[in-house]
Amino acid sequence: MSYYFTILSPTDVPLFNIAFGTSKSGGDGIARFRFPDTAQYMNQFIIHSSLDVVEEAQWMNGNMYLKHIDTYPPASAYISAFLTPSGARFLLLHQPPQLPSNSAGAGGSMSGSLLLGSGGGSSRASASSVAANPTSPQTEEAVRQFMTEVYENYVKTVMSPFYRQGMEIKSSVFRGRVTAAGRKWL
C-alpha cells in the first residue's frame, strides 16, 4: 500500500505533501505507486480531481472525517478526506500494491516488482490488514486515527507565531510527526 498525503488550503493550494508506504506487515515505509517515476504528477491530478467530490461531500456530512470519498479506477487509487474548521482539507490517496498476477502483465513496472520482492507475498498473506483492502471498515478506522493524529499536530504547527495562514508548512517536526503517525496507523 502506498500513500500520498496532502494538506490543501481553502483555495486548493497545497500546504504540505508527503508520500510514504505502509509499515505494517513487513512494509518498509517507501511509497511505490503504480505510475512510472516519470508520471508522479498523476497523484496530484487524482487528488485535485477528487476535490469535486470533497466539495460535495462536505455539505452532505456533518463529520470532519469524510471517510473514503472517491476512487480513480484505472489506477485503483482511493481518496479519503478530512476537513478542518479553518477550511483546510487533508486528503489521503492510498493505493494497494499491485498483485503479483497483475504485475506480470504490466511490463512497465518491472523494476517496481523486483524491488517489492518479498513485500508482495507478505501483503497477500495478511489479506485482512489495512493494506490489502482499502474500503474495509478497518482501513476507514485506521485512516481516521491517522487523520486525527495529524490534525492535532497540524493545529499545534499552525498556532506557531511564525506561521501565517496559507503558508506552506515547512516544519521538519511536523513532517516527522506525520511520518510517525503513518508508521503507527497505516
Place this chain on the structure above:
Amino acid sequence: MTSPGDAAPVKPPPSFSPGVPRVASKSRYPNQRRDSSPSLDADLVDSRIRSPTPPLTATTSDLPIRSASPRAPSFRSSTPQLARSSLGSPVEGRFDGAEEIRSLVIRSFSPVVGVYASADTDELVRQKGFAGGFWELIRPFGENVTGKIVIRDSVGASRGWEDYGVRFVDLAGNSLTPNDSSAGRSAPLAQVEDVLEKQLGSTDDPLGGSLRPKDFLNFPSTSPLYKVFLRQLLSISSATPHETFRHPVASVIAISSRNTAPLETLRQLYADTSNGARRLPDWCHSEYLRYYVLVHDEDRDDIAESTKLFDQMKRHFGLHCHLLRLRSNQCVVTDDDSVQVPECEWLSPTERLYGRAEPLVDLDANGFYLFDSDIMAIKAFIRELVAQSVIPFMENRVAVWNDQVAARRRGISGRFMSMSRRWAGFGSSSRSSLMAGGASGNYDVAHGYYKPDVPEAVLRKMADFAFMLRDWKLSASTYELLRSDYANDKAWKYHAGAYEMCAVSMLLNPSAMGTKMKLDGIDQMFDTACYSYLTRCSDAPNALRCLTLAMELLKSRGGSAVESAARWAMRAMDLGLVGSISQGLFSERVSACYAARAPVSGMKWGSRHRKAGMWSVFAADIWLRLGKPSLASAALEEAERLYADVLDADGRFPMPEMQTFIDNLRHAVKVEYLEARGLDTRDDSVTAEALGTEETSEKLDGRMNRKSLIANPLDSGGLGPAQGTRDNDNAANDDFERA
C-alpha cells in the same frame, strides 16, 4: 429545420488558409473554432466528417415531401415533443448532443429486411449504374423512412417516430452469414480501429480543426469522430444465434417488368428463400414476411402490361405487393432532375474498409445520381413497405407471442411450471431434464444455439421485436424473464445478451426514469453481461458494445448516473478492449460524462469539472502520443475551458507538478502542430523553439499561460452570452497572446 443555406458556408474561411502565419502561431485556434461553429448544423445533418455534401442537402430539401431530407430527422430527438422544439431556441439546442446519441443507439437496432431480386431486376438496376443491384439501390433509403411511422405498443398506445428506419441486407450475398470467429476474436475491433485511422488520416489536413463542431454555447457536442466510432461499433454485429436483431424480419422479393415468366420467377425466388440455396441458417426463425415488388421500367416497357401483371400479383399474394416504377436510363449529374443518392449511414467496418473505393473522399466524382422521380418512387415504396407491412407484421407477431408464449410464463402457474421443470420433479418436459443443473434441454450444447421454435428462442425474438418497435417496457420485462432460463441452460452468450438488452431497454424506457435503486440494478446487469461476454465467451466486440451502450445511455440519463457512465468507460479502457485511437476517444468521453454533471442549483459545488478537465488533459496526452496535434490541441482547449471554473483568476494550477505537466503538454502540442503543418512560418517556429528553451524558467512561461487562461473565465463565465460575445472574447484573446 436545418435550412440548406447553413450547409454552404462551412468551407474554409479565407483567414484559415495554410499560408497565413497568424493562425499558425497559436496553440489555441480561435479561428478554426469560430468557423466551425456555424457548421454545427451541417455536421449534425451529415455526420460524416469529410463530406460536406452541399449538393445533397440543397437538393433534397427541394423535394416536395415533408421532411424529405434523408438525414434531417435523424439528429432530432427521438421524442416528438422535443423534436419540434429542440431546434427552436439555442438553449434547448444543448440537448441535441445527448438526444442525438440516444437516437443513434436506437436506430442502430433497426429491423433487418432481406432483399432478393431476380436476375433481370438486378440487370435493370445495373444499367442505372448500381453494380450491387437492387439491394444497393434501395439500401440508403431504408435507413430513414420518410415521414412519421406510427407504432402501437403492447398496451395499445400509439406513438409516432420520425426517425424510424430499416436495414436492407442482401439475401443473395453473404451478409447474413456470421463472420467466422476463427478469423480472430477481436478482428472486428481491429477493423473499427482501421476505419478510425482512415478517417483521421484523411481529415488530418490543415482543416482538421473543423472536424470538431464544438463549443455550441459551451456545451461541447459529440465529436464526429466519436460518432463514426459508435456507428461502426454498433454495426459490427452480423446475424448470430444469440440475438435476433440481425435476422430478417421480412424479405423483399423483386422482379422486373422485363421478366417473361413473372409469376414463375416469383415462385422460384420464394422457394429459394424458404428451402433453397438462400435459406437462412438453422437458428433463424424461418417464418418471416415476404414482400413482392414488381419493378416497372418506365423507359422501355408498357405500363398497362405492368399494371395487369401487378393486379395478378395482388390476387396471388395479397396485400404485400408493390409496383415500383423506375426509369432504366442512367442518370448523370448534368441531367435536369438529378439527385444525388445519399450515403449509407450504417456500413459495417468491413464495408467501410474494403467496400466502394473511397466513397467519401470525392463525392462529386463517384457519387451516384438518380432521377428525382425515381427517388420519390423508392421512398414511397419503402414507406409503404415499412408502415403497412413490416410494422404491422411485427406488431402482430409480438402480440401473438406475448399471448401464447410469454403470458403462460408470466403468470403464477408459469412460474410454477418453470420451477418444476427446473427441479425435475414433474411437468411436461421432465423427460429431457436428465442433464445436470435442471437445464431445459432445449439448448443445443453441441452447436451452441436454441432451435428457433422453442420457447426460449421465441421469447428472445419477441423481446427483440418489441425492442425494435421501441416498446422498451415489454422488451425489458421479457428479457428479465429469459435471464434465468439462459443461466440454467448455461447458454452464456444468450445469457449475456439478455442481461445487456434488459439493462439497455430499462435505460431507454422513458417512463422508468430511474431511482437510485434501479440504477444499482442496472449496473449489476451490465456487469454480468460484460463478464459473460468477455470471460465466458471471449467475445470482445460484444463486450465493448455492451460497455459503450452502458456509458452512453447512463450519460444521457444525467444526474448521478453520469458517474456510473464514466466508470463503465474506464472499465472498457481497463479491460483493453479499445485500441489506441479509441482510447483517446474514450478519454474524451469520460471527460464529457463528468462535464455533463451539472452543479447543484445555485451552488458552486456538485459539478465534476476537475475530473472532466483531468480526462481532457489525458486525452490530449494520448492524441499527442498518436501524433494528432490538432486533436490534442482541441482536447487541451476543452480542458482549459473546464478548468476555468475551478482555478483562480490567474489560471495557475495550485499544484506545481500538475502545472509543469500541463505546460510541457501545451508546449509539445504547439510544436507538433507547427511541424505537422510544415508551414513557411519559419520565424514563428523559431519563437516556439525559443519558448521551448525557456520552458525551465517557470515564471516566464507561467505568465504566458496566465494570459491565455485569463480570458477563459470571461467567456465561459456566463452561459448566457450569445455566440457573438464569445467570438469577441476570442478575438481579444488573440491579441493577448500576440502582444
